[in-house]
Amino acid sequence: MLKRIYDSLASLTFGLWLLAGVCLAMAVGSFVASERSAINEVPLFVWLRQAPPRETWWLWLTLAILVLLVINTVLCSIDSLRAKWQRGSFLMRIAPQVMHLGFLLIVLAHLLSASGSLKESLQVREGMTIGFPDGSRVEIAELAATYGKMGMPTDMSATLRYAEGGTARSATIRPNHPLFYQGVGIYLKDVALVPYHAGLLEIHKEPGGGAALAGALLFTVANLVLLAKRRGREPK
Amino acid sequence: MKWLLFTATGITLFGGFRRPLLATGILLELAYLAIRGMDLGRLPLIGPHDTLVFFSTSIGIMALPFLFFPSLRDAELFPWLTGFTVAFFALLSLPFPAFAMPMPPVLNTLWFELHVALAFFAYALFAIGALLGMLFLKDGHRHLLDLQYKAGLVGYSFFSASMVSGGIWGYYAWGTYWLWTPKELWTSILWLFYTLYLHLRLKGSSWERAVAWGGIVGFAITLFTYLGVSILMKSSHSF
Numbered sequence A: 001m002l003k004r005i006y007d008s009l010a011s012l013t014f015g016l017w018l019l020a021g022v023c024l025a026m027a028v029g030s031f032v033a034s035e036r037s038a039i040n041e042v043p044l045f046v047w048l049r050q051a052p053p054r055e056t057w058w059l060w061l062t063l064a065i066l067v068l069l070v071i072n073t074v075l076c077s078i079d080s081l082r083a084k085w086q087r088g089s090f091l092m093r094i095a096p097q098v099m100h101l102g103f104l105l106i107v108l109a110h111l112l113s114a115s116g117s118l119k120e121s122l123q124v125r126e127g128m129t130i131g132f133p134d135g136s137r138v139e140i141a142e143l144a145a146t147y148g149k150m151g152m153p154t155d156m157s158a159t160l161r162y163a164e165g166g167t168a169r170s171a172t173i174r175p176n177h178p179l180f181y182q183g184v185g186i187y188l189k190d191v192a193l194v195p196y197h198a199g200l201l202e203i204h205k206e207p208g209g210g211a212a213l214a215g216a217l218l219f220t221v222a223n224l225v226l227l228a229k230r231r232g233r234e235p236k
Numbered sequence B: 001m002k003w004l005l006f007t008a009t010g011i012t013l014f015g016g017f018r019r020p021l022l023a024t025g026i027l028l029e030l031a032y033l034a035i036r037g038m039d040l041g042r043l044p045l046i047g048p049h050d051t052l053v054f055f056s057t058s059i060g061i062m063a064l065p066f067l068f069f070p071s072l073r074d075a076e077l078f079p080w081l082t083g084f085t086v087a088f089f090a091l092l093s094l095p096f097p098a099f100a101m102p103m104p105p106v107l108n109t110l111w112f113e114l115h116v117a118l119a120f121f122a123y124a125l126f127a128i129g130a131l132l133g134m135l136f137l138k139d140g141h142r143h144l145l146d147l148q149y150k151a152g153l154v155g156y157s158f159f160s161a162s163m164v165s166g167g168i169w170g171y172y173a174w175g176t177y178w179l180w181t182p183k184e185l186w187t188s189i190l191w192l193f194y195t196l197y198l199h200l201r202l203k204g205s206s207w208e209r210a211v212a213w214g215g216i217v218g219f220a221i222t223l224f225t226y227l228g229v230s231i232l233m234k235s236s237h238s239f
Helices: A002-009 A012-032 A044-050 A053-084 A090-116 A209-230 B002-014 B019-040 B048-067 B077-093 B110-139 B142-174 B182-203 B205-232
Strands: A118-125 A129-131 A137-147 A153-164 A167-173 A179-181 A184-192 A198-205
Touching: A002 A053, A012 A053, A012 B182, A044 A053, A044 A090, A053 A090, A090 A209, A118 A137, A137 A184, A137 A198, A153 A179, A153 A184, A153 A198, A167 A184, A209 B142, B002 B019, B002 B077, B019 B048, B019 B077, B048 B077, B048 B110, B048 B142, B077 B110, B110 B142, B110 B205, B142 B182, B142 B205, B182 B205
Parallel strands: none
Antiparallel strands: A118 A198, A129 A137, A137 A153, A153 A167, A179 A184, A184 A198
16 A cells, blocks of 8 residues: 555656646636735745635645655655666766756745745835844945936945944945845845935845755756766667 | 848748758848847847847757758758748747837846846747657657757756746845746746656657657747736736
8 A cells, every 4th residue: 555655656657747737736826816916025825824715726736736746756766766776877867866856955945935035125215224133223325326318227226334243334235236134135126316315125035045046056067967968869 | 220130031931941041041130139239238138029039049040950960851841840930930029119228227137138048048949849849740750759859958958047047136136036926937837847848758659749749838838938928917027
């Protein structure tokens, strides 16, 4: 009985059905999800608890299938390594399993972010300060923006002053260049120069970021190894 | 400079009977894209005109090695299908104006350019995979399926790298490597579908027709991810 369950959970056919199931659940979800949903404003697990079931059912279904897909991936990798351990080149044996590991790390990253992420929006003016739980403060020293010929912003920046380890520091943030401070990222989203210099900042905490990057790097490196090793040979 | 694009489109549309001629059309389209990029001072990757031309050119460039593969020398339909596909997306771009607006600050990063360019290279290889799948279903030659697999595998690698660079860009631009929007969902669907496609091949030779269909369905999902989501749904990728 246990052997039958293990074989089913570790089977390639089951994995293929699960992949098709995740695709289908997410495809339906893309049409069901409301444009006004707060799904990106709060940690995912908070949203799942608070939003009505008619908005969340597809994501619960996706998560359930993903749990099975994770189990299937782990068991398939173990079976594959056991079956092929003595055959072929080491890199060819290990590369697909490292890609699986990368995928699993990315799932873990989403799990960490879904339970512990943070997003806060702040409207600020020059001279204002932002307080942090440990009592430290970050001052918005200067807000600046430049505009192109068509009146569209071509650059914007905020100069921040803060203390770190007893030393006064200053940093300039702009789109794509946040400041990482006290475990969170401070992002500049918008700047207005009239009637007074004001800006929109966002504070983000993304606990899954490290695991996602590690997973992505592992996946990419193993993918490149697989491509290099398969170059010029007929696919099997 | 649109005359260059018109000329390139004409040659790719009708040049399928001579592969070097088709290649010339593709290179002319690449020249148009390069001139447009030099005018803008960046990769032309914003707005329907530029992205459709980039997509069309990517299909042509990615198809070049396939056009001259010895095993595809006898596949007379392949250059015609490639030419039609390249021309089709180039023609789609023509009604849209070629904007010369400055790059919004949030897009002004190498991660964005890498993310979009890699995605289009992947889309292009998925298109070629679909064409090879159609030829396999028509002729049944096994080497067509092998080439489809290669296109799919390299395309998948480009697409994975595009998702990685997109995640890094998102982290620096928005504070998160992931947003729950239709575009991200369909991007994940596309990635998961090609994961399924690559694993489907492990089922053996009795699944060959399913694999060929997988490459075709994959390209349909690609088109929905690229065009359908932008037209039908609101997304963080609408700039």
